[in-house]
Amino acid sequence: MGTLDRLWEERAGEFAGTAIRYLRLVANSGFMFSIYALFLVGGFMYPAFLEWLPAYVPVLELFTLVFTYFLTRNPIRTFLKEADMVFLLPMENQLGPYFRKSVLYSYVLQSLFIVLLYFILGPLYQNRLFEESNSFLLVLVVILAVKGWNIASAWAEWRLQDHRIRWGLxxxxxxxxxxxxxxVFSDASWLLAALLLAAMAGAYLAYHGRLSKKYALKWEAVFSMEQRRLSAFYRFIQSFADVPFIKTPVKRRRWLSGLADRMPFQKDKAYRYMYVKAFVRSGEYLGMYARLLLVGCLVMYAFPFEWLRVLVSVLFVYLTGVQLRTLWYHFDTNIWPDLYPLALSEKEYSFQFLVLRLLLLQSILFSAAYLLLGTYMLFSLVILGAGLLLSYYLARQRPKNRLELS
Structure with a gap:
């Protein structure tokens, strides 16, 4: 086996070894305990949820939207490094097996998640969409086939330079x-489904399959995709272990950055200004905060029992607080903040200032969401009170020194 043939296995094995070591830290943390608790409560309440779910909820359309999103979202791990754009670029014609392994690797991982999601939603599918179980696995086969077509087509489209064409495709x-x-979800016509699958195959053979012969691979775009996937993984791990080599993307977001610009330019407000800017403009903190808030509200809506809604709201405030700890280390790789003539206490206070207000806002929104879903004002006050206490507790817990893996 040649050097290029071994390259993918070596890089994939290197990443797997590092990821396993980091994931062991995550598995031993309180964060994973919260996830386990959420799954246990969800499994216990699933039958009651199926009975409670109103008949007017468009389950068919929701299934279609959810699986369409995950089937057409196709990030591909290539394990490329920055130097490859210099040293491997001249050998692009010999890297076909390398990239095919990358596409297959990404397809398998994403398919495992889709299979898990499909089986989690399986009782709802059989209860509301199709009571016969003999088509359950056949639908899954169709889903995985469509996923394969999407990821193969998406990889071929990375050879196109024009973003308008790629968005159109x-x-x-x-x-x-x-x-x-x-x-397939509506069990309307398997003949029509077969015709659509044939149209997919024809589109790939007639167009996507020929792109590799007409255009060279856009290495900078593929490397940027690899960096985004790698950074997303390490930003999650950064809440539990030190990841000094992480690269954080920045998004301008003028409509939110203006809030930080209104803060007074005073010496003791320097870290506060920096943390607010980092939360708004970083690629993950704001998105993570919004996703946990939205998912928490949806889970509250799914659980019919009042006390479970209280538990869910408190749990999601805790999960948000754990994830926001990463913000404390946001400037660790930048030497300039260390040169500021400011005491460490100013940094601690600014960090606590932002985290406390973010968690308080989330607690208030969860309490307001309960008022729309629940029937007892008392439980809304319980959510607000428990959220406030937890917010003060989490904000005061400055992250400790994290483990450093070499």
Whole structure:
């Protein structure tokens, strides 16, 4: 086996070894205990949820939207490094097996998640969409086939330079994927589903399959995709272990950055200004905060029992507080804040200032969400009170020194 043939296995094995060591730290943390508790409560309440779910909820459309999103979202791990754009670029024609392994690797990992999601939603599917169990696995086969078509087509589209063409092709894949899913989930016509799958195969053979012969791979775009996937993984791990080599993307977000610009330019407000800017403009903190808030509200809506809604709201405030700890280390790789003539207490106070207000806001929003879903004002006050106490506790817990893995 040549050097290029071994390259992918060596890099994938190196990443797997590092990821396993980090994930052991996560598995031993309180964060994973919260996830386990959420799954146990969810499994216990699933039958009651199926009975409670109103008949007017568009389950078919929701299934179609959810699986369309995960089937057409196709990040591909290539394990490329920055130097590869210099040393491997001249050998692009010999890297076909390398990239095929990358596409297959990404397909397997993403398919495992889709299978897990499908089986989690399986009781709801059989209860509301199709009571016969003999088509359950056949639908899964169709889903995985559509996923394979999407990820192969998405990889071929990375050779296109024009973003408008790529967005147009993505829109077309979304429409075709949603059409297939709607047909199979509604059990409308397997003949129509077969025709749509044949159209997918024809589109790939007629267009996507020929792109590799017409265009060279856009290495900078592929490397940027690899960095985004790697950074997303390490930003999650950064809450539990030290990841000094992480690269954080920055998004301008003028409509939110203006809030930080209104803060007074005073010496003791320097860290406060920096933390607010980091939360707003970083690629993960704001998105993580919004996702946990949205998912928490959806889980509260799904659970019919009042005390479980209280538990869910408190649990999601805790999860948000754990994830926000990463913000404390946001400037560790930048030497300039260390040169500021400011005491460490100013940094601690600014960090606690922002985290406390973010958690208080989330607690208030969860309490307001309960008022729309629940029937007892007392439980809304309990959510607010428990959230306030937990917010003060989490904000005062400055992250300790994290473990450093070499």
């Amino acid at each position: 993505l829109f077309g894949r979304i429409l075709l994927t949603a059409s297939v899913l709607y047909v």
